[in-house]
Amino acid sequence: MSTNVVASLFTPDELAAFEQDGYLIVRGLAEPDLCDHMRAVTLDNVQRLIEPIEFEVDLQYPGAPESPAALGGRTVRRLLQAHGRDYVFTRWLTSPQLTGRLKQLLGPEYLCPLAHHNCIMTKEPQFSSDTGWHQDIRYWSFTRPDLVNVWLALGQERAENGCLKIIPGSHREKFQRAQFDDDTFFRTDVPENQPLLSREVRAELEPGDVLFFHCRTLHAATRNYSNETKNSVVFTFRSLDNPPLPGTRSALSPELLLH
Numbered sequence: 001m002s003t004n005v006v007a008s009l010f011t012p013d014e015l016a017a018f019e020q021d022g023y024l025i026v027r028g029l030a031e032p033d034l035c036d037h038m039r040a041v042t043l044d045n046v047q048r049l050i051e052p053i054e055f056e057v058d059l060q061y062p063g064a065p066e067s068p069a070a071l072g073g074r075t076v077r078r079l080l081q082a083h084g085r086d087y088v089f090t091r092w093l094t095s096p097q098l099t100g101r102l103k104q105l106l107g108p109e110y111l112c113p114l115a116h117h118n119c120i121m122t123k124e125p126q127f128s129s130d131t132g133w134h135q136d137i138r139y140w141s142f143t144r145p146d147l148v149n150v151w152l153a154l155g156q157e158r159a160e161n162g163c164l165k166i167i168p169g170s171h172r173e174k175f176q177r178a179q180f181d182d183d184t185f186f187r188t189d190v191p192e193n194q195p196l197l198s199r200e201v202r203a204e205l206e207p208g209d210v211l212f213f214h215c216r217t218l219h220a221a222t223r224n225y226s227n228e229t230k231n232s233v234v235f236t237f238r239s240l241d242n243p244p245l246p247g248t249r250s251a252l253s254p255e256l257l258l259h
């Protein structure tokens with residue numbers, strides 16, 4: 001097997017770890033020039049407020065400004081529809097080091113739903129917010145709750161600037177509805193959730209590192225306590241045989257067939 005091929009694939013140990021833990025970090029998967037280009041597009045689009053945008057104020061998570069008129073009221077949380085913002089995102093989605101790995105996780109034919117993630121998370125200092133523990137599948141509707149998220153760090157991600165926290169193995173748990181609150185956040189105030197919550201790990205990343213995680217893996221993050229914005233590019237992927245349920249929001253947007 002040539003070096004190139006190996007670099008495009010997970011090792012058997014990595015595949016086993018993903019299955020066991022519901023997440024895996026691959027260091028330096030995205031090339032520096034690709035990350036530079038994505039950072040430039042992000043800075044430009046945030047500066048010019050190129051829609052569609054999700055503002056911090058839209059979600060009202062803890063720490064978010066109260067209204068658009070408040071101080072920080074125009075703080076961007078996510079640039080939506082990332083794929084359409086620049087060809088660099090197509091370059092990323094079709095790069096062999098990503099497609100090879102996604103085929104291992106999802107099979108030879110897979111798609112990138114543009115309805116979910118497909119965004120650049122822009123966690124700004126001062127006015128960003130805390131995201132509670134949740135599974136991404138909570139608002140998505142597919143035949144099986146079985147998608148893979150790909151989170152690319154464009155800069156350092158640490159506890160201080162609100163890196164993701166993950167609960168290993170939580171994608172394999174069977175939960176009761178009562179373990180979640182009305183907004184489907186995993187409750188931190190009930191005793192039955194404490195054993196899982198105590199297993200939290202931090203997904204600390206360097207620029208170009210990629211976090212793969214299952215859409216049922218519990219994760220959370222704090223606001224950004226540093227002085228610099230944290231930018232991350234996030235897409236999700238599904239197997240060809242796991243289509244969105246007709247009539248749901250998951251079925252309303254196009255999907256990219258990537259092979």
Ligand SMILES: O=C(O)CCC(=O)C(=O)O
Nearest residue numbers: 121131136219220221222
């Ligand atoms: O960075 C964050 O605050 C969390 C983002 C997140 O969990 C998500 O988009 O699903």
